[in-house]
Amino acid sequence: MSETASYASKPEMSLGRLYDTGPSPTRNEFQRDRDRIIHSTAFRRLQHKTQVFLAHEGRHFRNRLTHTLEVSQIARSIARSLQLNEDLAEALALSHDLGHTPFGHAGERALHRAMHAYGGFDHNVQALRVVTLLENRYAEHDGLNLTWETLEGILKHNGPLLDAEGRPAGRYVEEGLPAGLDLIAIPADLRLSTYASLEAQVAAIADDIAYNAHDIDDALRAELVTLDDFLGVPMVGPIVAEVQALYPSIAVNRQTHEVQRRMITRSVEDVIRTSADNIAASGVQSAEDVRLAGRSLVTFSQPVGEAEKGLKHFLFTRVYRHGSVMEPVLESEAVVERLFARYMADPDMPGRWGKAGRAVEGERRARIIADFIAGMTDPYALDEHQRLFDARPDFR
Incomplete structure (x- = not known):
């Protein structure tokens, strides 16, 4: 790795881990975090968790694992260009979805509703629970024993949870902070x-x-929209017109790939230019300066940011809320809610989960059940539904 800038995170200056591991002769601390994440059970489970399209729709749609790998590649490219620590950026990209439930955001919504009386469910907090508590592979401790910088990034990569006065900020303004943060062991x-x-x-x-680009690709593959439908859409429309003009005779799947790769490239280049300007203008000289800067410094330019919002709106209305997507989404939400209610009434969960659930009641039982359900893959959740209710939803 090339030399990093003064404002990059430095593994040798890490605030450390909860449990001392001693130095490694071959890897820095952030590289060790990355490797622990890749070898975790939660990471492997991502291959059987929904991104947007459920697995029955086809084998070539993104799942949480393929999405995570695409995010990792993009993150490394941006970090390298900005002279940041690629290993930490990669570790955070690889871990950012570890707390997601089966069935994508549908499962998360259902579990949040089910947990409403017990402090709700938040996938970033759940990712922290996964890496600090629920992964139980090591002989000497629970969790993956990651560095403080990785734990911080897992929880706060979307921004602070509190404002300067200590009030809930961002997505937490309406409902307050998620439950359980004070129970997570951190260094x-x-x-x-x-x-x-x-x-x-x-x-x-x-x-x-990553998800802007691959959701376009998956939506086209699912035949929910056509390339022509994107011609008037911000951010992607001009690229579609450009590709169709340059390559009018090639197959649509090739045109689609040209659109996707050009969109990723231009988005990445815009972020690098804009972020370099933001960093220079802010005057930050250290990672601590970055934390105290009062705003995110890694951003799209204003025009691209506005166009990206327009693209997200199009995808939300034409893809994520399309009838053929929503029907299985609603059924998958019902699966999660039925599982939760059944386990609360009778914690008939396999192995250590059932033993732990039967030993407690109320909020403590609910949190154990949420941990169990959140860790499920899509197929496992359906298997449990079949076992408990003698019924298996047909998403086709």
Whole structure:
């Protein structure tokens, strides 16, 4: 790796881990985090968790794992160009979805509703629970024992949870902070009112770039829209027109790939230019300066940011809320809600989960059940539904 800038995160200056591991002769601390994440059970489960389209729709649609790998590639490219720590950016990109439920955002919505009386469910907090508590592979401790910087980035890559006065900020304004944050064992205060590192900010915007591009590709593959439907859509429309003019005779799948790769490239280049200007204008000289900057420094330019909002609106109305998507979405939400209600009444969960659930009641039982359900893959959730209700939803 080339030399990083002064404002990049430095593995040798890490605030450390909860449990001392001693130095490694071959890897820095952020590389060790990345490797622990890749070898975790939760990471492998991502291959059987929905991104947008359920697995029955076809084998070539993105799942949480393929999405995560695309985010990782984009994050490394941006981090390298900005002279940030690629290893931390990669670790955060690889871990950003570890707390997601089966059936994508539908499962998360259902579990949040089911947990409403117990503090709700939040996938970023759940990812922290996964890496600090629920992964139980190591002989000497629970969790993956990641560095403070990785834990901070997992929780705060989308921005602070509190404002300067200590009030819930961003997505937490209406419902308050998610339950359970005070129960997570960490090596140092995560400072909920400050921004996370530039590497975490890179992972967050790489997530946006990846799913914008691949959701277009998947929507076209599912025949929910055509390329022509995108001609008037901000951000992607001019690229579609350009590709159709340059390659009018090639197959649509090739045109689609040209659109997708050009959109990723231009989005990445815009972020690099804009973020470099933001960083220079802010005057930050260290990772601590970044946390205290008062705003995200890794951003789209204003015109591209506005266009990206227009694209998201189009995808929401024409793809995510399309009838053929919503029908299985609603059924998958019902699966999660039925599982939760059944386990609350009778925690008939396999192995250690059932034992733990039967030993407690109320909020503590609900949190154990949420942990169990959130860790399920799509097929496993359907298997449990079949076992408990002698019925298997048909999403076709």
